[in-house]
Amino acid sequence: MSDQVGFVTMAGAKAEGTAPEIGVGMLGYAFMGKAHSNAYKKIPYMIYPPPAVPVLVAIGGRNEEAVSEAAKRYGYATYYTDWREMIKDDRIQLFDNGAPNHLHADPCIAAAKVGKHILCEKPLARTAKEAAMMLEAATKAGVKHMTAFNYRFVPAVRQARHLIESGALGELYHFRAVYLQEWITDPDFGMIWRLDKDQAGSGALGDLGAHIIDLARFLVGEPRRVSAAAQTFIKQRPAAQGEGLEEVTVDDAFVAALEFENGAIGSVEASRFCPGRKNGMVFEVNGSKGSIQFSLERLNELEVFWKGEAPKETQGFHNVMVSESYHPFWSHWWPQGHIIGWEHTFVHEITHLLDAIVNDNPVSPYGADFEDGYKNAVICDAILKSAQTGRRIDVTY
Ligand SMILES: NC(=O)c1ccc[n+]([C@@H]2O[C@H](COP(=O)([O-])OP(=O)(O)OC[C@H]3O[C@@H](n4cnc5c(N)ncnc54)[C@H](O)[C@@H]3O)[C@@H](O)[C@H]2O)c1
Numbered sequence: 407m408s409d410q411v412g413f414v415t416m417a418g419a420k421a422e423g424t425a426p427e428i429g430v431g432m433l434g435y436a437f438m439g440k441a442h443s444n445a446y447k448k449i450p451y452m453i454y455p456p457p458a459v460p461v462l463v464a465i466g467g468r469n470e471e472a473v474s475e476a477a478k479r480y481g482y483a484t485y486y487t488d489w490r491e492m493i494k495d496d497r498i499q500l501f502d503n504g505a506p507n508h509l510h511a512d513p514c515i516a517a518a519k520v521g522k523h524i525l526c527e528k529p530l531a532r533t534a535k536e537a538a539m540m541l542e543a544a545t546k547a548g549v550k551h552m553t554a555f556n557y558r559f560v561p562a563v564r565q566a567r568h569l570i571e572s573g574a575l576g577e578l579y580h581f582r583a584v585y586l587q588e589w590i591t592d593p594d595f596g597m598i599w600r601l602d603k604d605q606a607g608s609g610a611l612g613d614l615g616a617h618i619i620d621l622a623r624f625l626v627g628e629p630r631r632v633s634a635a636a637q638t639f640i641k642q643r644p645a646a647q648g649e650g651l652e653e654v655t656v657d658d659a660f661v662a663a664l665e666f667e668n669g670a671i672g673s674v675e676a677s678r679f680c681p682g683r684k685n686g687m688v689f690e691v692n693g694s695k696g697s698i699q700f701s702l703e704r705l706n707e708l709e710v711f712w713k714g715e716a717p718k719e720t721q722g723f724h725n726v727m728v729s730e731s732y733h734p735f736w737s738h739w740w741p742q743g744h745i746i747g748w749e750h751t752f753v754h755e756i757t758h759l760l761d762a763i764v765n766d767n768p769v770s771p772y773g774a775d776f777e778d779g780y781k782n783a784v785i786c787d788a789i790l791k792s793a794q795t796g797r798r799i800d801v802t803y
Contacts, residue, residue: 419454419455420455421454421455422455425450425455425456425457425458425459425764426458426459426764427458427459427460427461428458428459428460428461428499428500428760428763428764429461429463429495429497429498429499429500430446430460430461430462430463430498430499430500430502431463431464431465431466431486431492431493431495431498431500431501431502431522432462432464432465432466432480432482432502432504433465433466433467433489433492433501433502433503433504433505433509433513434466434467434503434504434505434506434527435465435466435467435472435473435476435480435504436504437504438504438527438554439465439467439476439480439504440480441504441749441752442502442504442525442752442756443462443465443480443481443482444749444752445749445750445752445753445755445756446460446462446756447460447462447480447481448750448753449753449756449757449760452738452739452753453738453753453757454738456757456760457757457760457761457763457764457765458760458761458763458764460500460756460760461483461497462480462481462482462483463482463483463484463495463497463498464477464482464483464484464485464486464492464495464497464498465477465480465482465485465486466485466486466487466488466489466492467485467487468487469487470485470487473485473486473487489505489509489513489516490516493513493516493517493520493522494520498522499522499523499763500522500523500524500525500759500760500763501513501514501517501522501523501524501525502524502525502526503517503524503525503526503527504527505527506599506600506605506606507529507531507532507599507605507606507607507612508532508599508604508605508606508607510526510527510530510531510532510536510540511531511532511536511537511539511540514526514540514543514544515539515540515543518540518543518544518546518547518549518551519543519547521547521549522549523549523550523551523759523763524544524549524550524551524552524776525552525554525756525759526540526551526552526553526554526776526779527553527554528553528554528555528612528616528617528620528774528779528782529607529608529612529613529616529779529782529783529786530553530776530779530780530782530783531607531779531780531783532603532606532607532608532612533607533783533787534780534783534784534786534787536783537776537779537780537782537783537784538780540776540779540780541776541777541779541780544776545776550759550762550763550769551769551775551776552755552758552759552762552769552773552774552775552776553774553775553776553778553779553782554752554755554774555616555617555620555624555773555774555778555779555782556751556752556755557617557620557621557687557702557751558620558621558624558755558772558773558774559735559751559752559754559755559758559773560700560702560705560751561706561728561729561733561734561735561736561746561754562700562705562706562707562708562728562733563621563624563625563700564734564735564772565708565728565733565734566625566691566698566700566708567624567625567772568734569698569710570625570626570691570693570698574695574696574712575691575692575693575694575695575696575697575698576693576694576695576696577669577693577694578626578627578666578668578669578670578691578692578693579670579671579692579693579694580670580671580672580690580691580692581621581622581625581626581664581666581670581671581672581673581689581690581691582672582673582689582690582691582692583618583621583622583672583673583674583675583687583688583689583690584618584674584675584676584686584687584688584689585610585614585615585617585618585674585675585676585686585687586614586675586676586677586680586683586686586687587614587677587678587680587683587684587685587686588678588679588680588681588682588683588684589678590640590658590678590679591678591679591680591681593640593643594644595643595644596643596644596645596646597643597644597645597646597652597654598646600613600656601643601654601655601656602652602654602655602656603655603656604655606656607656607786608656608657608786608790609638609654609656609657609658609659609678610656610657610658610659610660610676610677610678611636611656611657611660611676611786611789611790612656612786613676613678614676614677614678614687615660615662615674615675615676615786615789616782616786617687618674618676618687618689619674619782619785619786620774620778620782621689622664622666622672622674623778623781623782623785624774625689625691626666626668626670626672626691627666627667627668627670628666628667628781628801629664629665629666629667629672629785629801630665630666630667630800630801631664631665631798631799631800631801632662632663632664632665632785632788632789632792632798632799632801633662633663633792633797633798633799634660634661634662634663634789634790634792634793635660635661635662635793636657636659636660636661636789636790636793636794637657637658637659637660638654638656638657638658639658639659639679640654640658641653641654642654657790657793658677658678658679659675659676659677659678659679660675660676660677660789660793661673661674661675662674662675662789662792662793684703685702685703685748686701686702686703687701687702687703688700688701688702694713695712695713696710696711696712696713697710697711697723698710698711699723702748705746705747705748706727706728706729706745706746707725707726707727707728708725708726708728709723709724709725709726710723710724710726711723711724727742727743727745729742729743729744729745729746730742735750735754738753755773758772758773759773780803781803784801784802784803785801788800788801
């Protein structure tokens with residue numbers, strides 16, 4: 407891609423031929439349903455030419471009034487109140503699962519069996535056992551499968567991966583990540599599916615921790631052992647419906663130490679009990695030649711430090727605006743410095759999957775497939791087991 411992109415080449419891309427169409431069936435119309443639908447709509451004109459043009463065939467939910475409204479709002483041709491009916495729709499080639507975690511396995515396995523490609527939100531499943539069944543079904547069906555670890559698709563995060571891959575950081579010593587939010591600190595905040603083990607699998611671990619565990623694997627490599635502590639601060643909350651209190655059955659926060667196969671060590675911590683922290687995901691990688699730091703709330707930037715850089719009087723962490731044409735994904739966007747946002751990670755992620763489907767390219771290693779989702783679930787299980795037993799737990803896939 408030309409270095410000139412930006413002020414001189416806006417709208418310069420030319421399409422040759424016609425992109426194929428791929429019919430999409432989206433399960434869930436709330437947070438992720440909205441984020442994914444937004445991406446499907448942007449892809450045909452922002453990623454130009456697109457690998458495929460997503461056609462919004464159907465959206466699914468339980469409540470007919472709400473799901474029909476969502477279909478109208480996001481531009482889906484139709485809606486379903488039962489995912490079993492949705493996956494029978496022949497117009498759908500890509501099944502996108504943005505439902506709560508307990509509804510990942512059955513619909514994804516059923517969709518794989520009828521030959522649909524699958525995008526499933528993270529965590530892939532509530533347990534490693536459930537994730538393994540999903541991986542097996544998708545592999546057996548020969549469909550493309552992706553776990554929606556969208557932070558792999560932040561340009562600065564992909565740039566960090568390229569720097570590490572090229573050896574720029576030298577030998578890797580440390581990975582350190584936190585993912586901190588504040589939104590359930592209030593004890594009057596009532597029960598939701600995210601606080602119920604049967605529906606969510608785990609709490610801060612699967613919700614936030616899964617993202618930074620994925621980044622640990624993406625950037626540094628496989629953890630071989632974990633040791634962890636977890637805590638539930640508020641053990642009962644106002645019932646979702648009716649009077650009374652319900653048990654919170656997941657972790658409110660966890661912290662874990664990771665020992666990597668390559669000799670690096672790391673820590674991951676997540677909580678939704680951090681007043682003032684909105685979407686505070688920060689990671690740092692330290693190696694023999696330098697360090698990289700990233701903060702999600704400043705996602706267009708990377709902080710880098712290179713050992714021995716001259717002149718020594720100005721040595722220190724540098725702030726790099728990751729928005730040049732030669733930075734990952736940036737040729738699709740704006741002139742340098744005209745920054746992009748969180749929602750655009752989904753544009754990159756789904757484009758990657760469409761390319762994999764149309765051109766038979768692999769989803770991994772730059773995207774996360776169901777194998778990555780399964781390995782992530784193994785690590786999450788090991789963290790919970792360590793927190794429960796007080797022992798260090800080996801990670802075995
Ligand atoms: N990648 C990310 O950054 C990210 C961010 C948030 C959530 N997530 C993941 O996305 C998934 C959904 O989370 P969310 O925040 O969108 O949740 P949400 O509660 O906002 O939305 C869930 C959707 O699923 C629908 N739903 C619930 N039960 C259903 C059923 N029985 N049948 C059909 N539809 C049903 C709801 O109506 C709603 O539309 C979860 O797995 C979550 O972990 C990922």
